[in-house]
Amino acid sequence: MTAARIGIGGPVGSGKTALIERLLAEFASIGIEVAVITNDLVTDEDAERLRRGGQLPPERILAVQAGACPHTVIREDPTLNMAAADRLEARFPQLQLIMIESGGDNLASTFSLDLVDWWMFVIDVAGGDDIPRKRGPGVLQSDLLVVNKSDIAPHVGVDFDAMMAEARAVRNGRPALATSCRQGSGIAEVVEHLRREVLFS
Numbered sequence: 541m542t543a544a545r546i547g548i549g550g551p552v553g554s555g556k557t558a559l560i561e562r563l564l565a566e567f568a569s570i571g572i573e574v575a576v577i578t579n580d581l582v583t584d585e586d587a588e589r590l591r592r593g594g595q596l597p598p599e600r601i602l603a604v605q606a607g608a609c610p611h612t613v614i615r616e617d618p619t620l621n622m623a624a625a626d627r628l629e630a631r632f633p634q635l636q637l638i639m640i641e642s643g644g645d646n647l648a649s650t651f652s653l654d655l656v657d658w659w660m661f662v663i664d665v666a667g668g669d670d671i672p673r674k675r676g677p678g679v680l681q682s683d684l685l686v687v688n689k690s691d692i693a694p695h696v697g698v699d700f701d702a703m704m705a706e707a708r709a710v711r712n713g714r715p716a717l718a719t720s721c722r723q724g725s726g727i728a729e730v731v732e733h734l735r736r737e738v739l740f741s
């Protein structure tokens with residue numbers, strides 16, 4: 541059995557790493573065997589943050605450096621990430637799930653299906669309630685759209701329910717879930733969705 545490979549993309553600072561931290565805690569509590577690959581431009585910043593968090597043995601967290609363009613290594617030439625996932629699987633045959641976090645950029649990032657089986661796109665309310673309307677490929681094409689930072693919607697003048705409704709409308713019925721990685725709300729729904737759609741458990 542091979543591990544499911546899932547992508548987690550989204551704009552800079554939308555909360556991709558924060559979501560991974562929350563998911564790691566949930567997966568640990570239900571006994572799902574996980575590893576993570578991070579993609580940063582020229583550092584290992586996100587991998588180091590996850591290793592410091594101590595939720596996974598450090599050797600289950602690999603960092604890929606994307607260089608100038610974060611899209612390239614998850615879409616046009618995902619070989620570095622594929623090799624990293626192969627390494628993890630060879631070393632930890634019990635893995636059920638490998639989460640691949642893209643470098644943050646704009647609304648245009650998508651994952652190659654040579655690299656992942658399924659991918660989600662994380663946006664947040666602070667990026668503006670017009671983000672769904674802009675119909676970026678990540679918003680439209682991802683298997684799951686996550687709208688994060690629901691906790692600060694009132695502080696940035698966003699009508700959260702309207703933003704969610706718009707997100708669902710532009711996605712033509714494909715799923716969209718609301719989260720606050722700060723408060724922990726919506727995380728259980730994301731885990732449930734992943735169990736059903738990706739892990740088939």
Ligand SMILES: Nc1nc2c(ncn2[C@@H]2O[C@H](COP(=O)(O)OP(=O)(O)OP(=O)(O)O)[C@@H](O)[C@H]2O)c(=O)[nH]1
Pocket residue numbers: 550551552553554555556557558559586643644645688689690691692719720721722723
């Ligand atoms: N209020 C609030 N802040 C959040 C939430 N999720 C993440 N943050 C904060 O938003 C900032 C960015 O979060 P990250 O998890 O680093 O975002 P990222 O998408 O991984 O960022 P890059 O890797 O730089 O693209 C941090 O200061 C987080 O603490 C949330 O749900 N609510």
